[in-house]
Amino acid sequence: MSGEAMLRYVAISLVFLVVLVSPVLSADTSPKPRITDIHGEAKGGKAKVHFTLRNAFSPEMVEALKSGIEISFETVVRVRRHHRNWFDTTVGEITFSRSVRYDVFSRVYRLNRGKEVDLLPDIFTALARMTRYEVVVPLTSPVTPGKRYQALVRTHLDKVGLSEPLRSILFFSSLWDVETEWAIGAIDAP
Amino acid sequence: MKETPRRITDPSPGKDLARRRREKIAIGIVAVLVIGLTILEANLAAVGGMAFSSNIVIFALINLNVILIVLLIFLVTRNVFKLILDRKRNILGAKIRSRLVFIFIAFSLIPTILLFVAAANITTTSIKTWIGRRVGVALTNALDIVRENLEKEAASLSVVADQAASAVLQKSRKVSLEASLEKARRGSSPDVSLLVVGRDGVLAASGDVTGEIASRIRSRLKGEEGNVARGGVMTFIGESYASAARRLPGGRAVVAVKTIPRDEANKIRDIAKAYDEYHQVRLLDDPIRASYIATLILITLLVVFAASWMGIYLARQITVPIQMLAEGTEKVASGDLDVRLDYQSDDEFGHLVGSFNRMTADLKGMKKSLEDANVSLSSTFEELRRRSRFIETILTNISTGVIVIDRAGRIAMINKVAELILSIKTDKVLGKPYKEVVREEHYETVRTLSREVGETPGRKVERQVDLSVGGKEISLRVSLTALQGDDGEYMGLVVAFDDLSQAMRLQRIMAWREVARRIAHEIRNPLTPIQLSTERLQKRFASSHDHDPAFSECTQTILSEVGSLKSLVEEFTRFARMPVPAFKEGNLVEELRPVVETFRAAHSGIAWEFEEEEIPTVWFDPFQIRRAVTNLLENAASALKGQGRVVVRVAHEPGLGSVRVSVRDDGPGIPAGDRDRLFEPYFSRKEGGTGLGLAIVSAIASDHQGTVVVRDNVPKGAVFEIEIPVRPKGRG
Numbered sequence: 001m002s003g004e005a006m007l008r009y010v011a012i013s014l015v016f017l018v019v020l021v022s023p024v025l026s027a028d029t030s031p032k033p034r035i036t037d038i039h040g041e042a043k044g045g046k047a048k049v050h051f052t053l054r055n056a057f058s059p060e061m062v063e064a065l066k067s068g069i070e071i072s073f074e075t076v077v078r079v080r081r082h083h084r085n086w087f088d089t090t091v092g093e094i095t096f097s098r099s100v101r102y103d104v105f106s107r108v109y110r111l112n113r114g115k116e117v118d119l120l121p122d123i124f125t126a127l128a129r130m131t132r133y134e135v136v137v138p139l140t141s142p143v144t145p146g147k148r149y150q151a152l153v154r155t156h157l158d159k160v161g162l163s164e165p166l167r168s169i170l171f172f173s174s175l176w177d178v179e180t181e182w183a184i185g186a187i188d189a190p
Numbered sequence: 191m192k193e194t195p196r197r198i199t200d201p202s203p204g205k206d207l208a209r210r211r212r213e214k215i216a217i218g219i220v221a222v223l224v225i226g227l228t229i230l231e232a233n234l235a236a237v238g239g240m241a242f243s244s245n246i247v248i249f250a251l252i253n254l255n256v257i258l259i260v261l262l263i264f265l266v267t268r269n270v271f272k273l274i275l276d277r278k279r280n281i282l283g284a285k286i287r288s289r290l291v292f293i294f295i296a297f298s299l300i301p302t303i304l305l306f307v308a309a310a311n312i313t314t315t316s317i318k319t320w321i322g323r324r325v326g327v328a329l330t331n332a333l334d335i336v337r338e339n340l341e342k343e344a345a346s347l348s349v350v351a352d353q354a355a356s357a358v359l360q361k362s363r364k365v366s367l368e369a370s371l372e373k374a375r376r377g378s379s380p381d382v383s384l385l386v387v388g389r390d391g392v393l394a395a396s397g398d399v400t401g402e403i404a405s406r407i408r409s410r411l412k413g414e415e416g417n418v419a420r421g422g423v424m425t426f427i428g429e430s431y432a433s434a435a436r437r438l439p440g441g442r443a444v445v446a447v448k449t450i451p452r453d454e455a456n457k458i459r460d461i462a463k464a465y466d467e468y469h470q471v472r473l474l475d476d477p478i479r480a481s482y483i484a485t486l487i488l489i490t491l492l493v494v495f496a497a498s499w500m501g502i503y504l505a506r507q508i509t510v511p512i513q514m515l516a517e518g519t520e521k522v523a524s525g526d527l528d529v530r531l532d533y534q535s536d537d538e539f540g541h542l543v544g545s546f547n548r549m550t551a552d553l554k555g556m557k558k559s560l561e562d563a564n565v566s567l568s569s570t571f572e573e574l575r576r577r578s579r580f581i582e583t584i585l586t587n588i589s590t591g592v593i594v595i596d597r598a599g600r601i602a603m604i605n606k607v608a609e610l611i612l613s614i615k616t617d618k619v620l621g622k623p624y625k626e627v628v629r630e631e632h633y634e635t636v637r638t639l640s641r642e643v644g645e646t647p648g649r650k651v652e653r654q655v656d657l658s659v660g661g662k663e664i665s666l667r668v669s670l671t672a673l674q675g676d677d678g679e680y681m682g683l684v685v686a687f688d689d690l691s692q693a694m695r696l697q698r699i700m701a702w703r704e705v706a707r708r709i710a711h712e713i714r715n716p717l718t719p720i721q722l723s724t725e726r727l728q729k730r731f732a733s734s735h736d737h738d739p740a741f742s743e744c745t746q747t748i749l750s751e752v753g754s755l756k757s758l759v760e761e762f763t764r765f766a767r768m769p770v771p772a773f774k775e776g777n778l779v780e781e782l783r784p785v786v787e788t789f790r791a792a793h794s795g796i797a798w799e800f801e802e803e804e805i806p807t808v809w810f811d812p813f814q815i816r817r818a819v820t821n822l823l824e825n826a827a828s829a830l831k832g833q834g835r836v837v838v839r840v841a842h843e844p845g846l847g848s849v850r851v852s853v854r855d856d857g858p859g860i861p862a863g864d865r866d867r868l869f870e871p872y873f874s875r876k877e878g879g880t881g882l883g884l885a886i887v888s889a890i891a892s893d894h895q896g897t898v899v900v901r902d903n904v905p906k907g908a909v910f911e912i913e914i915p916v917r918p919k920g921r922g
Contacts, residue, residue, distance in 0.1 A: 067466070
């Protein structure tokens with residue numbers, strides 16, 4: 001093998017090594033966030049879905065929250081009609097964000113739920129409101145009573161509201177990575 | 191044919207050149223992309239509200255940037271490795287190129303690393319200073335002071351809220367809420383507003399209060415719904431307001447609000463923002479530092495690799511003309527002056543290459559001039575050599591001996607005839623002063639002659655000189671001429687001499703022939719009467735002198751002697767009347783071989799050998815030549831007395847245009863004293879010899895315009911050589 005070919009071989013191997021090994025090295029061993037306790041009821045033109053987001057807030061994120069950093073989750077809730085021998089059909093879907101931020105002057109946690117803002121006096125209430133959901137999903141077709149319906153839920157960290165100078169400094173960094181798998185739960189259709 | 195100059199262009203082969211061009215373009219594109227994408231990422235990240243981790247564009251850009259940087263590193267590293275390999279392979283120019291690249295990298299690396307270390311330290315120190323305890327305490331204190339002031343304001347509003355609540359509770363049905371609130375507000379400060387808030391919003395308001403503040407207060411009341419306030423009054427503060435609320439039955443509440451002036455509110459907001467940032471920085475200390483360091487590393491890497499690539503590029507720019515010059519110089523050193531360096535630049539290297547090209551062109555011109563001069567000189571030299579050879583040929587072929595002496599008295603030239611006449615070897619005397627070469631016994635003669643001619647240019651002296659050479663007396667006609675140069679200066683001497691010995695011998699022979707003819711004539715006439723008279727006496731007086739033996743003896747003696755005299759006269763007559771040679775062209779070898787065979791048969795005790803060379807046809811008289819050789823062979827056989835060896839050799843002398851017949855025997859030889867007279871008539875050491883045999887040989891040789899000589903054979907015996915021209919004058 002000529003020197004040049006050897007050099008090419010070594011360089012390509014190094015690049016592949018970096019690309020392949022770096023995700024493994026950076027893998028996090030903390031508990032993965034997940035969606036649990038999915039249940040609900042579909043009736044008429046809408047479905048009410050309840051679920052809980054677990055392991056979403058790491059201690060670092062709680063500290064960050066206390067330091068005034070806004071944390072926002074984006075959640076997708078999809079309702080679908082389940083068929084035993086055919087493909088499931090989606091009958092409704094909603095995507096929404098919920099964020100929380102500590103107001104250091106007022107000493108309250110500002111929970112933003114779309115158009116509504118709740119000012120919560122302590123962190124426990126704030127965390128509970130960020131992880132327990134009750135969502136109404138408008139459906140595209142009326143629910144057939146007695147049939148099987150499922151709710152699929154997925155949440156991920158939408159944004160970390162750093163202050164302006166920090167946002168410029170840390171634009172290369174991803175501080176936390178919160179993203180759940182799709183979780184499925186059956187909902188009633190009385 | 192016109193020569194096409196060989197051009198040395200960029201040393202890289204075409205394929206390599208194309209690849210290098212592609213690499214340059216690739217590196218350029220990568221660098222531009224890295225810079226462009228970095229700016230784009232910064233702009234995108236600066237857009238407020240954009241989340242990092244979930245934004246695919248940002249991630250894609252970052253990853254692409256990393257890949258491009260890796261590619262840049264790969265390309266630069268590859269070039270560096272290639273340079274190292276070139277250096278190991280001892281490729282011309284690789285050493286200086288690697289040295290330049292090393293210097294470039296070192297000069298870029300050292301300040302960049304220093305800058306990196308300094309920047310990293312400054313960054314770390316700045317962050318530490320920023321998040322230092324004193325800043326934190328100051329911010330906290332500032333915030334506490336503001337908050338305390340506002341809380342005091344809120345506390346002072348509790349009275350107003352109580353009074354308003356009482357007014358609202360005690361109002362009659364006819365009075366509206368707004369009126370009772372207005373009435374309650376009359377006793378308080380004008381910047382205080384009163385609100386009645388229900389579960390569904392603001393039920394009544396008195397004073398100027400913004401919807402935002404009202405909304406916030408309502409949210410606070412909702413958040414505190416389960417809490418029971420001490421004394422029934424709750425206070426809320428915000429950046430732009432201070433308030434106190436008293437709950438009323440039915441989920442309602444009366445709120446007294448004091449709005450903070452806009453400027454003051456902005457200041458409070460700034461303090462709160464600074465407090466937030468402080469705590470965020472404190473919390474994200476490590477990621478911020480890591481981000482700064484990563485950015486610095488990235489910039490450092492970019493600078494280093496850009497500098498490396500620039501180093502490689504510049505080194506190449508510098509070494510290419512050097513490499514071309516080195517190759518060109520090698521070619522010039524090996525004699526190729528058609529080399530031309532194809533390098534265009536307006537820098538010093540361009541001038542250098544231009545000078546090189548001019549130099550090679552000049553050298554080529556000079557070489558051509560030299561070659562032309564050489565051709566001209568060669569032609570002149572050839573002409574001179576031709577003339578010299580012509581003169582040499584003339585000198586070699588003339589019968590006159592010639593010796594040339596230069597102005598320093600050294601022998602410059604001797605021709606062959608001179609060698610033969612004087613018995614000297616040219617290689618032993620050439621270049622030597624003639625005074626050293628001249629024999630002692632001849633010195634006086636030579637000195638006299640040289641004194642006579644002196645060094646006067648053009649002067650000529652002629653003398654007849656008798657010398658003894660090799661025990662043989664020779665007579666020479668010597669002519670000395672002082673040579674004159676173009677400027678009239680003395681150039682040396684030319685000594686020309688002819689051997690008069692042969693001519694004198696011929697004269698003697700002619701004289702002897704005349705004598706012989708006269709003797710024969712004078713003697714032959716009285717011999718016949720004497721013989722007849724004696725025979726008559728014998729017949730007439732024989733009977734009377736029967737008893738006298740003296741008579742018969744005397745008469746018989748007379749008759750015998752007369753017979754002898756007759757024979758002698760006959761020989762004389764024959765010698766005197768040698769016929770003119772009848773020349774005809776023939777093969778001399780074929781003519782002489784039978785003669786030798788005859789002697790081989792007659793003298794079997796003697797070894798007769800016949801040696802021959804390839805000789806041309808010769809003009810000669812066969813009868814006379816056979817006779818001459820026969821005489822020589824008879825002499826040899828006589829000298830050997832029946833035992834010995836005789837070699838007859840016929841040789842060709844192309845340079846002299848003659849053939850030589852030599853008869854060599856290993857007999858007793860010829861004494862030195864007899865050699866001068868050997869070819870004279872009537873000289874004989876042989877018992878019963880007439881002394882005419884060798885004289886006849888000499889006469890035949892002369893009649894053939896040739897010569898006959900005798901010399902000693904080695905180790906013993908004598909050699910007789912007859913030399914005759916292949917084509918005598920007037921023949922052939």
